[in-house]
Amino acid sequence: MSTIQVTINKKAAKSSLASKKSSWSSRIINLFFCALSILLIIPLILVISISFTDEKTLLQHGYHLLPEKFSLEAYSLIFKSPGVLLNAYGITILVTVIGTVIGLFLTSLTAYTISRKDYRYRKPMTLYVFFTTLFSGGLVPFYIMVTQYLHLKDTMWALIVPYLLSPFYILVMKGFLDKIPLEVIESGKIDGASEWRIFFTIVLPLSLPALVTIGLFISFQYWNDWWLGLLFIDDQKLVPLQLMLYRVMSTIEYLSNNMSTVNVSIDMTQFPSLSARMAMAVLAAGPMMIVFPMLQRFFISGLTVGSVKG
Amino acid sequence: MKKQWLKLFAGVISFVLVLTACGGAKEEQKAADGKQNEELPPVELVWNFPLSAIPQDLATVQEAVNKITKEKINATVKLQAHTFADYNQKMNTIVASGEKYDVAWVANWNWDYLQNQSKGAFLELDDLIQQNAPDLLKSMPDFVWDAAKIQGKIYAIPNYQTVTKKEGFVIQKRFADIYNLDVSSIKKFEDIEPFLKQIKEGESPDVVPFLNDKSGRFSLMYQSQGLEAINNVVGVELQNPDKPINLFETPQYKHYLDVMRDWYTKGYINENAATLKNKNDIIKTGNAAVQFHNVLKPGGEVEAKAANGGNDVIYVPITDAYASTGTVITTMQSISKNSKNPERAMMFINLLNTDKELYNAISYGVEGKHYKKVSDNVVQINKDGGYAPNANWVFGNTFNAYLVEGMDPSVMEQTKKENETAQKSPLMGFKFDNTPVMAEIANLATVIDEHLPGLDTGTVDPNTNLKVFQDKLKQAGIDKVIEEMAKQIEAWKQTK
Structure with missing residues (x-):
């Protein structure tokens, strides 16, 4: 969504540069976005810097934007036994890819169905989808459903299935598909195309921008998720990346808040040091940071292609 | 049209079947x-x-x-x-x-x-x-x-x-050696003050004479103050264990606050104490000269040494071993x-x-x-x-x-x-079964979160702020909690 706005702003900036009158406003807009970008980038730089700082200087002098005393110890510690991290990576990538493909397919199928004006039950169906955004069964029924009826506990499907269909994405997709004129579909029918063929060769290519946007949402949801793993995964071989990070962080926080008054002993030194934790965060976020800007070109061109055609 | 729907339906069903089959075999x-x-x-x-x-x-x-x-x-x-x-x-x-x-x-x-x-x-x-x-x-x-x-x-x-606890100080051995700390002179928590003064004057600013954090130290020294806490607000005087009281209205608490305020203004307490969540980050550097702890167990110095960045520490207990529920x-x-x-x-x-x-x-x-x-x-x-x-x-x-x-x-x-x-x-x-007073407990927790870190670390002046804190606790329903607790203690004594 924000990419659209950025392109619009860029375009606005370009056209306004021609006339000197509005160059002031474009400067303000540019300044605003510069400031915003800096605000977003600084924490990221801080994380990277901490991950490269010597642990002891870190504790004594706090955080700095540039490492005070450069050290690769945190990374060498992690790469000494990279098996766990690589395994978690594999799980997250697999879940993200499978989840996005199947999720996108099911979302567009559902949205297409309830967007067709010649479908008699589209109103009740839409209400049915919309209803679930307002009311849900709650955590425990959800847990019972997944573990006792679908028997997904400790399988990779537990990380995928619950996010396959999100009513919000269905409704966004439906909003887009509503704009495809029924005549286009009818013309396909007249030419003798089957429903599947219409869907795959006419509807999907026309809705490419929506597919890209929603596909991106879905893949981020899968990539960033630790919640499903927390609930359903006990097998260490199936732990996704974010859950691995989340567990380290939350356990440290929990213990430092709760342990001071309890007479059980926990060796806090066994946890990864601050720089090691940040190094893990960098390694977890890293690929997405590289992949996303590379793909972004396609997203933008995808969006514009769609807008011209639509 | 109908045929297409059947196909789709069949597709969904077979997908679900595949999923269930994956889970069942194990x-x-x-x-x-x-x-x-x-x-x-x-x-x-x-x-x-x-x-x-x-x-x-x-x-x-x-x-x-x-x-x-x-x-x-x-x-x-x-x-x-x-x-x-x-x-x-x-x-x-x-x-x-x-x-x-x-x-x-x-x-x-x-x-x-x-x-x-x-x-x-x-x-x-x-x-x-x-x-x-x-x-x-x-x-x-x-x-x-x-x-x-x-x-x-x-x-x-x-x-x-270890089913007991024992309150006292954890002190960096190197400082105790330098300033010839007389361990036997420390009977109450206030007795450590001269030592804190020596550290403040003699050591670099990186060294924290008395480490304190967001949760304060009062909750660690109930025993040496003659109190026992039942939850984090209400407790009893050990002399009179049948009558629950508000821990924050005891003279002991007022005294503790006065001492902390004094220490804080003299610079013995780390300045970030009221916001410090994870004190281990400071302890790890070995710069926490004196800490107050409530579980000084036999042999604990070895573990404490590891936690203090490998610096030797000594335990100076100020109470005997004590066991409670x-x-x-x-x-x-x-x-x-x-x-x-x-x-x-x-x-x-x-x-x-x-x-x-x-x-x-x-x-x-x-x-x-x-x-x-x-x-x-x-x-x-x-x-x-x-x-x-x-x-x-x-x-x-x-x-x-x-x-x-x-x-x-x-x-x-x-x-x-x-x-x-x-x-x-x-x-x-x-x-204590807190189900009858759930709402009050939640309100009290909010009040405590707001006021306790500032007061307990000496960051704010108790003379003006303690009264506000106590009034807010009253409004949040502490009396109801005390009443409920008195009732439960009475009932518990019957079953014994």
Whole structure:
């Protein structure tokens, strides 16, 4: 969504540069976005810097934007036994890819169905989808459903299935598909195309921008998720990346808040040091940071292609 | 048109079928590998417990554990480890959904014992202990069992370890040596002040004379102030244990605040104390010259040295060992109400507490792989072996554990002696059920979060702010909590 706005702003900036009158406003807009970008980038730089700082200087002098005393110890510690991290990576990538493909397919199928004006039950169906955004069964029924009826506990499907269909994405997709004129579909029918063929060769290519946007949402949801793993995964071989990070962080926080008054002993030194934790965060976020800007070109061109055609 | 819909429908159905088939296959396998022995039929038990991190090599340890349990009670045990942070939520979900498990770890600081007992999560254990674990009763002193009782019944079995606490100072040895600290002169917490002054004047600004944090130190010094806390707001005077009072209205609290304010203005307390969440980050640097602690246990200096960045520390206790309900029920095992094999679960808990081989297998893993034996009773832990939970108090009777290299062998004897000779709380066994005053407790927590960090660290002036704090506590309904507690103490005394 924000990419659209950025392109619009860029375009606005370009056209306004021609006339000197509005160059002031474009400067303000540019300044605003510069400031915003800096605000977003600084924490990221801080994380990277901490991950490269010597642990002891870190504790004594706090955080700095540039490492005070450069050290690769945190990374060498992690790469000494990279098996766990690589395994978690594999799980997250697999879940993200499978989840996005199947999720996108099911979302567009559902949205297409309830967007067709010649479908008699589209109103009740839409209400049915919309209803679930307002009311849900709650955590425990959800847990019972997944573990006792679908028997997904400790399988990779537990990380995928619950996010396959999100009513919000269905409704966004439906909003887009509503704009495809029924005549286009009818013309396909007249030419003798089957429903599947219409869907795959006419509807999907026309809705490419929506597919890209929603596909991106879905893949981020899968990539960033630790919640499903927390609930359903006990097998260490199936732990996704974010859950691995989340567990380290939350356990440290929990213990430092709760342990001071309890007479059980926990060796806090066994946890990864601050720089090691940040190094893990960098390694977890890293690929997405590289992949996303590379793909972004396609997203933008995808969006514009769609807008011209639509 | 209709045909297309049928196709789609068939597609969805087959997709769901594939999914269910993936999940189902696992369970049958496990039932198959049991061998018949003795007259007990083979069973599988599921055991939930928390650790700092889920060990990578849990499977090998499970195998080793099962070899022992198979032979002794013809049961296999599935080890389900969780992290301390997840444990509460995980167990709540498991219990609420009725998922099958047999044994679960429980405590008063994580997955609350009392609350879950009142929800009906646990099986009553008195008869099971009599029938299946006669040795267990004798392995711990009576007051430990009293502490574990709820309305006269045992619902969980304590993992016997240090069941006492002792308040006092943790002091960096190097500073104590430099300034010739006379340890015997310290009887009250105020007595440390001259030493703080010397450090403040003599050491670099990086050194924190008296470390304090967001949660304050008052909650760690109830005992030396003649108080016992029942929850974080209400407690009793040890002289008069039947009458609950507001801890924040005691003269002791006012006195504590005055001293802290004085120390803070003189610069003895770290300036960021009121916002400091994780004090370990400072402790790790070895710059925390003096800390106040409430669990100075025998042999603790070794662990404290590691936590203090390898700097030697000395313990200066200002109280004797003291045992209360809260110090006993910090680690226990319970049996699920839905357990199909409660007898076997009880036998398993019995083994955990009495069988050294099993207990050390679960505490330290497999010999040669996860640890090395240095001598008959001393082990050296292999930190990269994939199994180093470093928390043997989660599993059972810690007095059965091997010593870890570097530990003083006399520590166990000392701990045992302290446990037995400790002063016992007059309210041993009493537990406050806060369900009737849930709303008030939540309101009080908000008030405390807002006011306590500033006051307890000396950051704000108690003369103006203490009154505000106390008034807000009143508004939040502390009187109702006190009243409820008085009622419950009265009722508890009847059942004794």
